[in-house]
Amino acid sequence: MSEGDRTRWDRTYADRGIPTTDAIGVDAVFAAHRDAFPAAGHAIDVACGQGAGAIWLARRGLRVHGFDISAVAITQARALAERSGVGGRCRFDVVDLDDGLPGGPPADVIYSARFRDRRLDEPMMGRLAPGGLLALSALSQVGGSAGRFRAAPGELCAAFPGLEVIAAGEGQGLAWLLARRRGNEVPSG
Template sequence: MAEADGVRWDGKYSGRTAGPPCLPEVFVPYSDEFPIAGHAVELACGFGQASVWLAERGLTVEGVDVSAVAIEQAQGLAARHGVSNRCAFSVTDLDDGLPPGPPAAVILCHRFRDPTLYPAIGDRLAAGGLLAISVLSEVGAERGPFRARRGELRDAFAGLRSLAAGEGDGQAWLLARRPRS
C-alpha cells in the first residue's frame, strides 16, 4: 500500500481501543478447529484481538498490519493479557507480499482481500495447516473493487480441504486445511 494507505488506516484506528481477545465472529463456531501449538500468522491484524486469542490458546503469533497505530494497540493488548512473549507485531505493507517466515499452522485473514496474495497464503501453510479467511463479497451486496466475486475463495483455495464456508450478506469466508501430504 502506498504510504497514504498507512496514514488513512492510522486515522481509522486513532482514538479507538482494542476490545477483548477473540476470533472473528464467523469463525467462533469452529474455534475447536484451531490448533493449540505452532506458528500462526494474522494478516491485516488490526488491534490484534485474534492474534492474542491465538497466543492465549498456545500458538506463537506473527501479526501484521499497515497501521502503526493498530500495531501499537495490538502490542498493548498482548502485554495486558500476558502473551507478549508469544506475539510479534509489525507494520507491514502487504502490497510487498507476505512477510518471510516459517510455514504456519494457522493463517488468519479477516476483512482484508488481495487476490494476488492467495497463492502465497496457500503456500505458506504447513502440512495440516488451517486457513481462516473472510472477505467482503459481492454476494448479497453491491459490487465493488474490494469485494470478492461469487466462489472466489473456493476457487483460489481449491487445493485445500474445506471444513466450512459461506457466502452471503456481503461476506465470503472459508475455513480450510492444507492436506498433510
C-alpha cells in the same frame, strides 16, 4: 499501499483507541469452529489490525506473527497483547502487504479477518504447513456491493482448490473459508 491509505488506517485506529480485552476473539464466522484451530504451533495474522484475532490464537497456545500497514494498529496490538498476558507469544510488525507476504517459517494457521488481496493467495498457500489451517474472511459482493477488495461469488473456495474445506459461506456482504491443507500434498492455488 499509498501513503494516503496508510494515513487513513492510522487515523481510523487512533479514533477507535485500544480495544478492551473483551474484544479479543476469533472472527464471528469461525466461532462455531473454534475447536478446528490448533492449540500449539505457529500462526500468521495477515492484516491483523488491533490484534484481536492474533491474541485469541496466542491464548490458545500458538506463537503468532501479525502484520498490518498501520503503525497505530500495531502499537495498539502490542499493548493489548501485553495487557492480555500473551505479549511473549505475539510479534506484531508494520508491513505493507502490497510488497507481498513477509518470509518466514511454515504456518500451522494463517488467519485473516475482513481482508482480501488476491496477490497473497499463492504466497499464503506456500506458507501453509501440511495439516495447516487457513481461516480467511473478506467483504463480499454477495449481499454487499461490488468493489476491488470484495470477494466475488464463489471466489474464496475457487482461490484455494487444494484445501479440504471445513466451512465456507457467503452472504450479507461477507465471505469466509475455513480449510485445511492435506498431509504433505502441495495444494494448487
